[in-house]
Amino acid sequence: MGLCEQDTIFRYGGFFMGIQIDALKCIACMACELACGYHRDDAFALLSSCIVPYRGREKKNYVGVILKEEDSLVAARPEGIEINRIGEEQDPEKEADASAKPMLLRESCDLCDDQDDGPLCIVFCPTGAISMT
Protein backbone atom coordinates (compact mmCIF):
# COMPACT_ATOMS: atom_id res chain seq x y z
CA MET A 1 0.00 0.00 0.00
CA GLY A 2 1.25 3.46 -0.78
CA LEU A 3 2.47 5.79 1.87
CA CYS A 4 0.14 8.61 1.32
CA GLU A 5 -3.37 8.00 2.63
CA GLN A 6 -2.40 10.22 5.55
CA ASP A 7 -0.84 12.81 3.26
CA THR A 8 -3.86 12.79 0.99
CA ILE A 9 -6.26 13.41 3.85
CA PHE A 10 -4.33 16.47 4.90
CA ARG A 11 -3.67 17.77 1.41
CA TYR A 12 -6.72 19.95 1.31
CA GLY A 13 -6.36 21.26 4.85
CA GLY A 14 -8.21 18.40 6.51
CA PHE A 15 -10.70 17.58 3.78
CA PHE A 16 -10.02 14.90 1.25
CA MET A 17 -11.82 15.34 -2.02
CA GLY A 18 -10.49 13.56 -4.95
CA ILE A 19 -10.65 10.78 -7.46
CA GLN A 20 -10.80 7.24 -6.10
CA ILE A 21 -9.89 4.39 -8.43
CA ASP A 22 -10.69 0.71 -7.99
CA ALA A 23 -8.27 -0.89 -10.41
CA LEU A 24 -9.95 -4.28 -10.12
CA LYS A 25 -13.13 -2.89 -11.66
CA CYS A 26 -11.18 -1.37 -14.55
CA ILE A 27 -11.59 -3.09 -17.92
CA ALA A 28 -8.94 -0.86 -19.55
CA CYS A 29 -11.42 0.65 -21.99
CA MET A 30 -9.70 4.08 -21.86
CA ALA A 31 -12.99 6.01 -21.73
CA CYS A 32 -11.58 7.97 -18.79
CA GLU A 33 -8.45 8.86 -20.74
CA LEU A 34 -10.42 10.15 -23.70
CA ALA A 35 -12.91 12.01 -21.53
CA CYS A 36 -10.10 13.77 -19.68
CA GLY A 37 -8.38 14.52 -22.96
CA TYR A 38 -11.57 16.17 -24.19
CA HIS A 39 -11.74 18.24 -20.98
CA ARG A 40 -8.18 19.47 -21.63
CA ASP A 41 -8.36 20.08 -25.37
CA ASP A 42 -12.05 20.58 -26.23
CA ALA A 43 -11.38 17.94 -28.83
CA PHE A 44 -10.79 14.21 -28.83
CA ALA A 45 -7.17 13.58 -27.93
CA LEU A 46 -5.30 11.37 -25.52
CA LEU A 47 -1.95 13.04 -24.97
CA SER A 48 -3.02 15.59 -22.39
CA SER A 49 -5.14 13.37 -20.14
CA CYS A 50 -4.19 13.26 -16.51
CA ILE A 51 -5.77 9.84 -16.02
CA VAL A 52 -4.44 6.93 -18.03
CA PRO A 53 -5.10 3.18 -17.87
CA TYR A 54 -1.72 1.56 -17.72
CA ARG A 55 -1.47 -0.89 -20.64
CA GLY A 56 2.23 -1.52 -20.95
CA ARG A 57 2.26 -5.11 -19.64
CA GLU A 58 -0.08 -6.61 -22.20
CA LYS A 59 1.22 -10.19 -22.18
CA LYS A 60 0.91 -10.30 -18.43
CA ASN A 61 -2.52 -8.66 -18.35
CA TYR A 62 -1.25 -6.34 -15.63
CA VAL A 63 -3.53 -3.31 -15.83
CA GLY A 64 -3.92 -0.35 -13.53
CA VAL A 65 -4.72 3.33 -13.73
CA ILE A 66 -2.35 6.28 -13.28
CA LEU A 67 -3.61 9.68 -12.17
CA LYS A 68 -1.58 12.86 -12.11
CA GLU A 69 -2.49 15.04 -9.16
CA GLU A 70 -0.98 18.33 -8.16
CA ASP A 71 1.62 16.94 -5.80
CA SER A 72 1.59 13.29 -6.57
CA LEU A 73 1.32 10.53 -9.09
CA VAL A 74 -1.31 8.00 -8.05
CA ALA A 75 -0.85 4.47 -9.36
CA ALA A 76 -4.03 2.48 -8.81
CA ARG A 77 -2.55 -0.99 -9.10
CA PRO A 78 -4.63 -4.16 -8.88
CA GLU A 79 -2.84 -5.01 -5.62
CA GLY A 80 -3.38 -1.60 -4.08
CA ILE A 81 -2.91 2.12 -4.39
CA GLU A 82 0.57 3.56 -4.62
CA ILE A 83 1.06 7.28 -4.27
CA ASN A 84 4.37 8.83 -5.22
CA ARG A 85 5.06 12.39 -4.18
CA ILE A 86 6.42 14.33 -7.11
CA GLY A 87 9.99 15.37 -6.52
CA GLU A 88 10.73 12.77 -3.88
CA GLU A 89 13.45 10.22 -4.45
CA GLN A 90 12.07 6.88 -5.55
CA ASP A 91 13.07 3.45 -4.33
CA PRO A 92 16.25 2.63 -6.32
CA GLU A 93 15.38 -1.08 -6.16
CA LYS A 94 12.17 -0.49 -8.04
CA GLU A 95 12.23 -0.49 -11.83
CA ALA A 96 11.27 2.92 -13.17
CA ASP A 97 8.12 2.75 -15.22
CA ALA A 98 8.28 4.10 -18.73
CA SER A 99 4.81 5.55 -18.39
CA ALA A 100 5.71 7.73 -15.37
CA LYS A 101 7.76 10.39 -17.09
CA PRO A 102 5.23 11.47 -19.70
CA MET A 103 2.59 11.63 -16.93
CA LEU A 104 4.75 14.00 -14.92
CA LEU A 105 4.72 16.42 -17.83
CA ARG A 106 0.95 16.57 -17.92
CA GLU A 107 -1.37 18.96 -16.14
CA SER A 108 -2.78 17.91 -12.82
CA CYS A 109 -6.31 16.76 -12.21
CA ASP A 110 -8.62 19.70 -11.53
CA LEU A 111 -11.70 17.52 -10.94
CA CYS A 112 -13.20 19.06 -14.10
CA ASP A 113 -14.11 22.14 -12.10
CA ASP A 114 -15.81 23.68 -15.14
CA GLN A 115 -18.17 20.73 -15.72
CA ASP A 116 -21.65 20.71 -14.15
CA ASP A 117 -21.64 16.92 -13.83
CA GLY A 118 -18.22 16.77 -12.22
CA PRO A 119 -15.21 14.80 -13.37
CA LEU A 120 -15.77 13.44 -16.87
CA CYS A 121 -13.74 10.32 -16.12
CA ILE A 122 -16.43 9.37 -13.60
CA VAL A 123 -19.23 10.24 -16.02
CA PHE A 124 -17.82 8.02 -18.75
CA CYS A 125 -16.37 5.07 -16.80
CA PRO A 126 -18.75 2.19 -17.63
CA THR A 127 -17.94 0.01 -14.63
CA GLY A 128 -17.82 2.48 -11.76
CA ALA A 129 -14.09 1.94 -11.30
CA ILE A 130 -13.69 5.67 -10.75
CA SER A 131 -15.55 7.59 -8.08
CA MET A 132 -15.31 10.69 -5.99
CA THR A 133 -14.74 10.94 -2.27
Add this chain to the structure above:
Amino acid sequence: MEYLASDKIAIVDLGSRDITEEELEEDLVLDKIGGAGITKHLYDQYASAQSNDNGPIVLGTGLLTGTLVPGSSLGIMTAKSPSTGKVSHVPLHLDAGIELKYSGFDYIVIKGKAEKPVYLWIHDGIVDINDADELWGKDTWTATDDIRSEMGDDLIQVLGIGRAGENGSDLAQVGINYWQSADRMGFGKLFGEKNLKLIAIRGMGLLEISEPEDFIEDCAELITTIRSNSLMDMQGIAATAAALGEEDFRDWIGPLTHRHMACFNTPVATSTFIFTDEDPALLKESTVPEPGFLLTDIFPLITFKKAGLSAKETGAVLKACAKYGIDGAAVAELSAKSGLTSPEDIEKALPDLKGPVECAGSSVFSAWAAVGKETDENWERRQAVAYVMGIHPIWLQMAPDLTEEKLLDLAGLGTELELPQETLDEVIADILV
Protein backbone atom coordinates in the same frame (compact mmCIF):
# COMPACT_ATOMS: atom_id res chain seq x y z
CA MET B 1 -12.93 17.00 -43.90
CA GLU B 2 -12.58 19.24 -40.88
CA TYR B 3 -14.14 17.30 -38.03
CA LEU B 4 -13.74 13.81 -36.54
CA ALA B 5 -11.13 13.05 -39.17
CA SER B 6 -7.49 13.52 -40.06
CA ASP B 7 -8.51 14.45 -43.59
CA LYS B 8 -5.96 12.09 -45.17
CA ILE B 9 -5.94 8.94 -47.23
CA ALA B 10 -2.61 7.21 -47.85
CA ILE B 11 -2.04 5.14 -50.97
CA VAL B 12 0.85 2.77 -50.37
CA ASP B 13 2.38 0.96 -53.32
CA LEU B 14 4.45 -1.89 -51.93
CA GLY B 15 5.96 -2.68 -55.33
CA SER B 16 7.36 0.76 -56.12
CA ARG B 17 7.54 1.78 -52.44
CA ASP B 18 5.76 5.01 -53.38
CA ILE B 19 3.41 6.60 -50.90
CA THR B 20 0.95 9.23 -52.02
CA GLU B 21 -1.65 11.08 -50.04
CA GLU B 22 -5.12 12.28 -50.92
CA GLU B 23 -7.50 14.48 -49.06
CA LEU B 24 -10.57 12.90 -47.53
CA GLU B 25 -13.15 14.92 -49.45
CA GLU B 26 -16.37 15.87 -47.71
CA ASP B 27 -18.29 14.81 -50.81
CA LEU B 28 -17.00 11.26 -50.33
CA VAL B 29 -18.16 11.27 -46.71
CA LEU B 30 -21.56 12.67 -47.68
CA ASP B 31 -21.84 9.89 -50.27
CA LYS B 32 -20.32 6.91 -48.41
CA ILE B 33 -20.28 8.11 -44.77
CA GLY B 34 -17.25 6.22 -43.52
CA GLY B 35 -15.82 2.95 -42.31
CA ALA B 36 -16.74 0.06 -44.62
CA GLY B 37 -18.68 2.49 -46.84
CA ILE B 38 -15.44 4.18 -47.82
CA THR B 39 -13.07 1.20 -47.53
CA LYS B 40 -15.29 -0.65 -50.03
CA HIS B 41 -15.29 2.39 -52.31
CA LEU B 42 -11.49 2.61 -52.16
CA TYR B 43 -11.16 -1.13 -52.69
CA ASP B 44 -13.29 -0.93 -55.84
CA GLN B 45 -11.39 2.13 -57.06
CA TYR B 46 -7.93 0.61 -56.65
CA ALA B 47 -8.78 -3.01 -57.49
CA SER B 48 -10.01 -2.10 -60.92
CA ALA B 49 -6.62 -0.57 -61.70
CA GLN B 50 -4.73 -3.79 -61.18
CA SER B 51 -5.54 -7.27 -62.35
CA ASN B 52 -2.50 -9.26 -61.38
CA ASP B 53 -3.23 -9.97 -57.74
CA ASN B 54 -6.05 -10.20 -55.26
CA GLY B 55 -6.45 -6.47 -55.09
CA PRO B 56 -5.62 -3.98 -52.38
CA ILE B 57 -6.03 -4.19 -48.66
CA VAL B 58 -7.77 -1.12 -47.27
CA LEU B 59 -7.64 -0.04 -43.65
CA GLY B 60 -10.08 2.52 -42.28
CA THR B 61 -12.14 3.75 -39.37
CA GLY B 62 -15.69 4.99 -38.88
CA LEU B 63 -16.71 8.60 -38.30
CA LEU B 64 -17.46 7.76 -34.68
CA THR B 65 -14.34 5.64 -34.04
CA GLY B 66 -12.23 7.11 -31.28
CA THR B 67 -14.97 9.35 -29.88
CA LEU B 68 -16.91 9.07 -26.63
CA VAL B 69 -19.83 7.26 -28.26
CA PRO B 70 -20.01 4.01 -26.27
CA GLY B 71 -18.38 1.22 -28.28
CA SER B 72 -16.42 3.49 -30.62
CA SER B 73 -13.50 1.10 -30.99
CA LEU B 74 -13.81 -0.09 -34.54
CA GLY B 75 -11.21 -0.06 -37.26
CA ILE B 76 -11.95 -1.94 -40.47
CA MET B 77 -9.82 -3.98 -42.84
CA THR B 78 -11.38 -4.58 -46.25
CA ALA B 79 -10.05 -6.91 -48.93
CA LYS B 80 -11.06 -9.82 -51.16
CA SER B 81 -11.18 -12.88 -48.97
CA PRO B 82 -9.14 -15.84 -50.24
CA SER B 83 -11.59 -18.08 -48.31
CA THR B 84 -14.88 -16.78 -49.65
CA GLY B 85 -13.88 -14.88 -52.79
CA LYS B 86 -15.97 -11.90 -51.68
CA VAL B 87 -14.87 -8.37 -50.85
CA SER B 88 -15.10 -8.70 -47.09
CA HIS B 89 -14.62 -6.71 -43.93
CA VAL B 90 -12.81 -7.66 -40.76
CA PRO B 91 -13.12 -5.66 -37.54
CA LEU B 92 -9.95 -4.23 -36.02
CA HIS B 93 -10.92 -4.23 -32.37
CA LEU B 94 -9.10 -4.14 -29.00
CA ASP B 95 -7.05 -0.92 -29.31
CA ALA B 96 -6.10 -1.27 -32.97
CA GLY B 97 -8.98 0.84 -34.28
CA ILE B 98 -8.27 3.78 -32.06
CA GLU B 99 -4.56 3.87 -32.82
CA LEU B 100 -5.43 3.89 -36.50
CA LYS B 101 -7.96 6.69 -36.02
CA TYR B 102 -5.40 8.86 -34.24
CA SER B 103 -2.50 7.91 -36.52
CA GLY B 104 -3.02 10.85 -38.84
CA PHE B 105 -4.84 8.86 -41.53
CA ASP B 106 -8.50 8.07 -42.03
CA TYR B 107 -7.87 5.39 -44.66
CA ILE B 108 -4.87 3.51 -45.98
CA VAL B 109 -4.86 1.67 -49.29
CA ILE B 110 -2.14 -0.97 -49.60
CA LYS B 111 -1.60 -2.18 -53.12
CA GLY B 112 0.92 -4.20 -55.05
CA LYS B 113 3.52 -6.61 -53.77
CA ALA B 114 6.84 -5.84 -52.14
CA GLU B 115 9.93 -7.40 -53.72
CA LYS B 116 11.07 -8.62 -50.33
CA PRO B 117 9.51 -8.68 -46.87
CA VAL B 118 8.49 -5.30 -45.52
CA TYR B 119 6.43 -3.82 -42.73
CA LEU B 120 4.50 -0.58 -42.55
CA TRP B 121 5.02 1.88 -39.70
CA ILE B 122 2.11 4.29 -39.48
CA HIS B 123 2.47 7.18 -37.07
CA ASP B 124 2.08 10.96 -36.81
CA GLY B 125 0.58 11.24 -40.29
CA ILE B 126 3.50 9.36 -41.83
CA VAL B 127 3.65 5.94 -43.45
CA ASP B 128 7.08 4.33 -43.60
CA ILE B 129 7.80 1.17 -45.57
CA ASN B 130 10.60 -0.63 -43.72
CA ASP B 131 12.48 -3.80 -44.52
CA ALA B 132 11.26 -6.82 -42.60
CA ASP B 133 13.98 -9.36 -43.41
CA GLU B 134 14.70 -9.83 -39.73
CA LEU B 135 11.02 -10.22 -38.84
CA TRP B 136 10.05 -12.65 -41.59
CA GLY B 137 9.83 -16.17 -40.22
CA LYS B 138 9.21 -15.02 -36.66
CA ASP B 139 6.04 -15.83 -34.79
CA THR B 140 3.62 -13.01 -34.09
CA TRP B 141 4.62 -12.70 -30.43
CA THR B 142 8.32 -12.32 -31.21
CA ALA B 143 7.61 -9.93 -34.08
CA THR B 144 5.37 -7.75 -31.90
CA ASP B 145 7.96 -7.67 -29.13
CA ASP B 146 10.69 -6.79 -31.61
CA ILE B 147 8.76 -3.91 -33.16
CA ARG B 148 7.76 -2.45 -29.81
CA SER B 149 11.33 -2.77 -28.57
CA GLU B 150 12.79 -1.21 -31.71
CA MET B 151 10.39 1.72 -31.61
CA GLY B 152 10.58 2.03 -27.81
CA ASP B 153 6.81 2.03 -27.33
CA ASP B 154 4.79 -0.77 -25.75
CA LEU B 155 1.53 0.79 -26.92
CA ILE B 156 2.18 0.31 -30.64
CA GLN B 157 -0.57 -1.82 -32.12
CA VAL B 158 0.62 -4.53 -34.49
CA LEU B 159 -1.47 -6.15 -37.22
CA GLY B 160 0.73 -9.03 -38.26
CA ILE B 161 1.07 -12.50 -39.67
CA GLY B 162 2.94 -15.58 -38.56
CA ARG B 163 4.22 -18.54 -40.54
CA ALA B 164 0.70 -19.43 -41.67
CA GLY B 165 0.45 -16.22 -43.69
CA GLU B 166 4.03 -16.43 -44.91
CA ASN B 167 3.34 -19.96 -46.18
CA GLY B 168 0.15 -19.00 -47.97
CA SER B 169 -2.41 -20.80 -45.83
CA ASP B 170 -6.04 -19.94 -46.63
CA LEU B 171 -6.64 -20.04 -42.88
CA ALA B 172 -3.94 -17.47 -42.10
CA GLN B 173 -5.08 -14.69 -39.84
CA VAL B 174 -3.91 -11.13 -39.37
CA GLY B 175 -3.56 -11.01 -35.60
CA ILE B 176 -3.72 -8.00 -33.29
CA ASN B 177 -0.53 -7.85 -31.23
CA TYR B 178 -0.31 -11.24 -29.48
CA TRP B 179 -3.93 -12.20 -29.86
CA GLN B 180 -6.35 -13.83 -32.19
CA SER B 181 -8.30 -11.24 -34.12
CA ALA B 182 -11.67 -11.45 -35.81
CA ASP B 183 -10.09 -12.31 -39.16
CA ARG B 184 -12.03 -15.35 -40.33
CA MET B 185 -11.50 -14.29 -43.95
CA GLY B 186 -7.92 -15.46 -44.49
CA PHE B 187 -6.53 -11.95 -44.83
CA GLY B 188 -3.28 -13.28 -43.42
CA LYS B 189 -2.72 -15.01 -46.75
CA LEU B 190 -3.08 -11.64 -48.52
CA PHE B 191 -0.42 -10.12 -46.29
CA GLY B 192 1.88 -13.03 -47.10
CA GLU B 193 1.27 -12.70 -50.84
CA LYS B 194 2.22 -9.03 -50.63
CA ASN B 195 5.36 -9.82 -48.59
CA LEU B 196 3.84 -7.67 -45.87
CA LYS B 197 4.84 -9.02 -42.47
CA LEU B 198 2.99 -6.53 -40.32
CA ILE B 199 1.55 -3.06 -39.93
CA ALA B 200 2.63 -1.15 -36.83
CA ILE B 201 0.39 1.74 -35.79
CA ARG B 202 0.62 4.44 -33.17
CA GLY B 203 -1.74 7.37 -32.95
CA MET B 204 -1.22 10.59 -31.04
CA GLY B 205 -3.44 12.89 -33.06
CA LEU B 206 -6.41 15.07 -32.23
CA LEU B 207 -9.93 15.12 -33.64
CA GLU B 208 -11.89 18.36 -33.70
CA ILE B 209 -15.61 18.18 -32.98
CA SER B 210 -18.12 20.42 -34.71
CA GLU B 211 -20.54 20.78 -31.77
CA PRO B 212 -18.47 19.53 -28.84
CA GLU B 213 -20.78 20.35 -25.95
CA ASP B 214 -23.88 18.84 -27.54
CA PHE B 215 -21.91 15.81 -28.72
CA ILE B 216 -20.48 15.14 -25.27
CA GLU B 217 -23.84 15.72 -23.60
CA ASP B 218 -25.46 13.12 -25.88
CA CYS B 219 -22.65 10.64 -25.24
CA ALA B 220 -22.94 11.20 -21.48
CA GLU B 221 -26.69 10.54 -21.60
CA LEU B 222 -26.08 7.35 -23.56
CA ILE B 223 -23.49 5.92 -21.17
CA THR B 224 -25.63 6.86 -18.16
CA THR B 225 -28.55 4.94 -19.64
CA ILE B 226 -26.34 2.02 -20.65
CA ARG B 227 -24.73 1.78 -17.20
CA SER B 228 -28.08 1.07 -15.60
CA ASN B 229 -28.86 -1.63 -18.15
CA SER B 230 -28.61 -5.29 -17.16
CA LEU B 231 -26.38 -5.98 -20.17
CA MET B 232 -23.59 -4.37 -18.15
CA ASP B 233 -23.55 -7.63 -16.16
CA MET B 234 -22.31 -9.40 -19.31
CA GLN B 235 -18.64 -8.76 -18.65
CA GLY B 236 -16.23 -11.29 -20.06
CA ILE B 237 -16.36 -14.10 -22.55
CA ALA B 238 -18.14 -16.51 -20.20
CA ALA B 239 -21.10 -14.13 -20.08
CA THR B 240 -21.30 -14.25 -23.86
CA ALA B 241 -21.22 -18.05 -23.75
CA ALA B 242 -23.98 -18.12 -21.12
CA ALA B 243 -26.11 -15.91 -23.34
CA LEU B 244 -25.72 -18.59 -26.03
CA GLY B 245 -26.97 -21.27 -23.66
CA GLU B 246 -23.52 -22.60 -22.68
CA GLU B 247 -24.23 -22.40 -18.95
CA ASP B 248 -21.41 -24.68 -17.80
CA PHE B 249 -18.86 -22.65 -19.73
CA ARG B 250 -18.36 -20.41 -16.72
CA ASP B 251 -17.37 -23.40 -14.58
CA TRP B 252 -14.98 -24.56 -17.31
CA ILE B 253 -13.18 -21.24 -17.70
CA GLY B 254 -13.72 -19.83 -14.22
CA PRO B 255 -10.74 -21.40 -12.42
CA LEU B 256 -8.32 -19.84 -14.91
CA THR B 257 -9.98 -16.44 -15.26
CA HIS B 258 -7.74 -13.51 -14.39
CA ARG B 259 -9.51 -10.40 -15.64
CA HIS B 260 -11.91 -9.24 -18.32
CA MET B 261 -10.61 -6.79 -20.90
CA ALA B 262 -12.61 -4.41 -23.07
CA CYS B 263 -11.95 -2.98 -26.48
CA PHE B 264 -11.54 0.79 -26.60
CA ASN B 265 -14.45 2.66 -24.97
CA THR B 266 -16.64 -0.44 -25.12
CA PRO B 267 -18.71 -0.74 -21.94
CA VAL B 268 -18.85 -4.53 -22.00
CA ALA B 269 -15.58 -6.47 -21.94
CA THR B 270 -15.89 -9.12 -24.63
CA SER B 271 -12.44 -10.63 -23.96
CA THR B 272 -11.14 -12.50 -20.93
CA PHE B 273 -7.54 -13.15 -19.93
CA ILE B 274 -6.84 -16.59 -18.51
CA PHE B 275 -3.71 -17.54 -16.63
CA THR B 276 -2.55 -20.97 -17.75
CA ASP B 277 0.90 -20.76 -16.17
CA GLU B 278 0.30 -18.58 -13.12
CA ASP B 279 -2.12 -18.31 -10.25
CA PRO B 280 -5.16 -16.50 -11.71
CA ALA B 281 -5.82 -14.91 -8.33
CA LEU B 282 -2.51 -13.08 -8.50
CA LEU B 283 -3.00 -9.33 -8.46
CA LYS B 284 0.62 -8.17 -8.51
CA GLU B 285 2.49 -8.23 -11.78
CA SER B 286 3.43 -11.83 -12.57
CA THR B 287 7.11 -12.74 -12.79
CA VAL B 288 6.23 -15.28 -15.46
CA PRO B 289 6.86 -13.59 -18.83
CA GLU B 290 3.90 -15.23 -20.59
CA PRO B 291 1.47 -16.37 -17.91
CA GLY B 292 -1.58 -16.87 -20.08
CA PHE B 293 -3.66 -15.81 -23.03
CA LEU B 294 -6.35 -13.30 -23.93
CA LEU B 295 -9.47 -15.08 -25.15
CA THR B 296 -11.12 -12.94 -27.81
CA ASP B 297 -13.26 -15.40 -29.79
CA ILE B 298 -16.08 -17.51 -28.33
CA PHE B 299 -16.36 -19.96 -31.24
CA PRO B 300 -13.09 -21.89 -30.85
CA LEU B 301 -13.59 -22.01 -27.09
CA ILE B 302 -16.98 -23.67 -27.36
CA THR B 303 -15.73 -26.06 -30.06
CA PHE B 304 -12.63 -27.14 -28.15
CA LYS B 305 -14.66 -27.52 -24.94
CA LYS B 306 -17.13 -29.80 -26.72
CA ALA B 307 -14.18 -31.81 -28.06
CA GLY B 308 -13.16 -32.49 -24.48
CA LEU B 309 -10.18 -30.19 -24.10
CA SER B 310 -9.71 -28.50 -20.76
CA ALA B 311 -9.63 -24.72 -20.52
CA LYS B 312 -5.89 -24.86 -19.92
CA GLU B 313 -5.33 -27.06 -22.98
CA THR B 314 -7.53 -24.76 -25.04
CA GLY B 315 -5.55 -21.73 -23.90
CA ALA B 316 -2.32 -23.45 -24.91
CA VAL B 317 -3.68 -24.38 -28.34
CA LEU B 318 -5.03 -20.90 -29.02
CA LYS B 319 -1.72 -19.37 -27.97
CA ALA B 320 -0.01 -21.65 -30.50
CA CYS B 321 -2.57 -20.61 -33.14
CA ALA B 322 -1.97 -16.93 -32.40
CA LYS B 323 1.80 -17.34 -32.62
CA TYR B 324 1.55 -19.32 -35.84
CA GLY B 325 -0.94 -16.78 -37.18
CA ILE B 326 -3.78 -19.15 -38.00
CA ASP B 327 -7.48 -18.67 -37.27
CA GLY B 328 -8.25 -20.52 -34.05
CA ALA B 329 -11.88 -20.92 -35.02
CA ALA B 330 -10.86 -22.76 -38.19
CA VAL B 331 -8.40 -24.90 -36.25
CA ALA B 332 -11.09 -25.81 -33.72
CA GLU B 333 -13.54 -26.76 -36.45
CA LEU B 334 -11.05 -28.83 -38.45
CA SER B 335 -9.61 -30.52 -35.37
CA ALA B 336 -13.10 -31.53 -34.25
CA LYS B 337 -13.87 -32.93 -37.72
CA SER B 338 -10.70 -35.01 -37.80
CA GLY B 339 -10.97 -36.13 -34.19
CA LEU B 340 -7.81 -34.42 -32.95
CA THR B 341 -8.14 -33.81 -29.24
CA SER B 342 -4.66 -33.57 -27.81
CA PRO B 343 -3.05 -30.13 -27.83
CA GLU B 344 0.19 -31.65 -29.07
CA ASP B 345 -1.51 -33.31 -32.05
CA ILE B 346 -3.44 -30.15 -32.89
CA GLU B 347 -0.32 -27.99 -32.79
CA LYS B 348 1.55 -30.48 -34.97
CA ALA B 349 -1.24 -30.38 -37.51
CA LEU B 350 -1.36 -26.58 -37.84
CA PRO B 351 0.83 -26.28 -40.97
CA ASP B 352 -1.20 -28.90 -42.83
CA LEU B 353 -4.72 -27.76 -42.02
CA LYS B 354 -6.82 -26.80 -45.00
CA GLY B 355 -10.32 -25.49 -45.45
CA PRO B 356 -13.03 -24.89 -46.41
CA VAL B 357 -14.44 -24.08 -43.03
CA GLU B 358 -17.98 -23.15 -42.02
CA CYS B 359 -16.80 -20.71 -39.37
CA ALA B 360 -15.84 -18.23 -42.08
CA GLY B 361 -19.57 -17.74 -42.54
CA SER B 362 -21.33 -16.57 -45.66
CA SER B 363 -21.51 -12.85 -44.92
CA VAL B 364 -19.13 -10.12 -46.05
CA PHE B 365 -18.66 -9.38 -42.34
CA SER B 366 -16.58 -11.54 -40.06
CA ALA B 367 -18.66 -14.20 -38.35
CA TRP B 368 -16.66 -13.50 -35.18
CA ALA B 369 -19.47 -11.17 -34.13
CA ALA B 370 -22.11 -13.80 -34.87
CA VAL B 371 -21.01 -15.31 -31.56
CA GLY B 372 -22.19 -18.71 -32.69
CA LYS B 373 -25.60 -17.61 -33.91
CA GLU B 374 -26.86 -18.00 -37.43
CA THR B 375 -26.49 -14.78 -39.29
CA ASP B 376 -29.63 -13.28 -40.75
CA GLU B 377 -30.69 -10.06 -42.39
CA ASN B 378 -31.11 -8.28 -39.08
CA TRP B 379 -27.65 -9.37 -37.94
CA GLU B 380 -26.09 -8.32 -41.22
CA ARG B 381 -27.81 -4.93 -41.18
CA ARG B 382 -26.56 -4.27 -37.66
CA GLN B 383 -23.06 -5.34 -38.65
CA ALA B 384 -23.14 -2.97 -41.60
CA VAL B 385 -24.12 -0.09 -39.32
CA ALA B 386 -21.29 -0.99 -36.93
CA TYR B 387 -18.70 -1.15 -39.69
CA VAL B 388 -19.84 2.11 -41.32
CA MET B 389 -20.08 4.15 -38.12
CA GLY B 390 -17.07 2.63 -36.33
CA ILE B 391 -18.82 0.85 -33.46
CA HIS B 392 -17.77 -2.50 -31.94
CA PRO B 393 -19.88 -5.07 -33.85
CA ILE B 394 -20.61 -7.39 -30.91
CA TRP B 395 -21.43 -4.42 -28.67
CA LEU B 396 -23.79 -2.93 -31.24
CA GLN B 397 -25.69 -6.23 -31.37
CA MET B 398 -26.23 -5.84 -27.61
CA ALA B 399 -27.00 -2.15 -27.39
CA PRO B 400 -30.51 -1.21 -28.56
CA ASP B 401 -30.03 2.40 -27.38
CA LEU B 402 -27.57 2.92 -30.21
CA THR B 403 -30.19 3.21 -32.92
CA GLU B 404 -29.28 4.11 -36.49
CA GLU B 405 -31.01 7.44 -36.00
CA LYS B 406 -28.97 8.16 -32.88
CA LEU B 407 -25.70 7.25 -34.55
CA LEU B 408 -26.47 9.43 -37.56
CA ASP B 409 -27.43 12.32 -35.25
CA LEU B 410 -24.15 11.98 -33.40
CA ALA B 411 -22.19 11.82 -36.64
CA GLY B 412 -23.95 14.98 -37.75
CA LEU B 413 -23.23 16.75 -34.45
CA GLY B 414 -19.62 15.75 -34.65
CA THR B 415 -18.97 16.62 -38.29
CA GLU B 416 -21.46 19.36 -39.20
CA LEU B 417 -22.53 17.15 -42.12
CA GLU B 418 -26.08 16.16 -42.85
CA LEU B 419 -26.18 12.38 -43.07
CA PRO B 420 -29.72 11.19 -43.72
CA GLN B 421 -31.07 7.68 -43.21
CA GLU B 422 -31.43 7.30 -46.99
CA THR B 423 -27.68 7.69 -47.42
CA LEU B 424 -26.99 5.03 -44.80
CA ASP B 425 -29.47 2.71 -46.54
CA GLU B 426 -27.67 3.20 -49.86
CA VAL B 427 -24.23 2.69 -48.35
CA ILE B 428 -25.35 -0.55 -46.69
CA ALA B 429 -26.94 -1.79 -49.90
CA ASP B 430 -23.68 -1.14 -51.72
CA ILE B 431 -21.62 -2.99 -49.11
CA LEU B 432 -23.94 -6.00 -49.13
CA VAL B 433 -23.93 -6.43 -52.91
